[in-house]
Amino acid sequence: MAANGMFGAGSGGMINPPDQDRTFVLREACIAVFDRDCYNLLMDLNILHDFAKHLPADSTRAYEALLTANDIVNHCDPFKRETFQRCHEKAQSFFSQRNGPCRFTVSAIGNCHIDCGDVFVLIDVLEL
Numbered sequence: 001m002a003a004n005g006m007f008g009a010g011s012g013g014m015i016n017p018p019d020q021d022r023t024f025v026l027r028e029a030c031i032a033v034f035d036r037d038c039y040n041l042l043m044d045l046n047i048l049h050d051f052a053k054h055l056p057a058d059s060t061r062a063y064e065a066l067l068t069a070n071d072i073v074n075h076c077d078p079f080k081r082e083t084f085q086r087c088h089e090k091a092q093s094f095f096s097q098r099n100g101p102c103r104f105t106v107s108a109i110g111n112c113h114i115d116c117g118d119v120f121v122l123i124d125v126l127e128l
Contacts, residue, residue, distance in 0.1 A: 037084040041076065044091035045069055068094040 003009070003024040010016035051065035072087040 037081065037088070040088050041072070041084050041091075044088060044095075045072060048072070048091060048094065064094065 005022075009018040009022065011019035011022075048065045048069040052062050052069065055062035055065070068090060072090055075083060075090070076087045077083045
């Protein structure tokens with residue numbers, strides 16, 4: 001355990017070597033267990049938040065980061081530890097995307113009837 005006074009542990013000054021005979025009294029101690037799954041999820045949310053905050057507002061990637069963070073918050077239950085891993089996987093899915101494929105979603109839907117060529121010819125004939 002390390003202990004320091006208000007101005008360090010130096011003997012008679014801040015930059016002096018520590019006083020080996022000085023003692024400290026421990027009045028309060030907080031004991032905690034590090035939860036790796038919870039920490040990973042918290043770091044994922046921090047990174048997603050930074051994506052959404054620092055990328056341009058009209059950026060598709062920023063929008064996707066915000067949606068992913070929102071999805072994680074909605075699905076995470078602090079009383080059910082199994083949700084931590086599933087939410088972490090959602091974040092990893094976002095982080096594993098390359099910039100190119102995730103930036104745009106293009107859909108092209110076209111309707112064509114086989115008789116369209118005949119219709120245009122008929123219209124031309126009717127105008128004559």
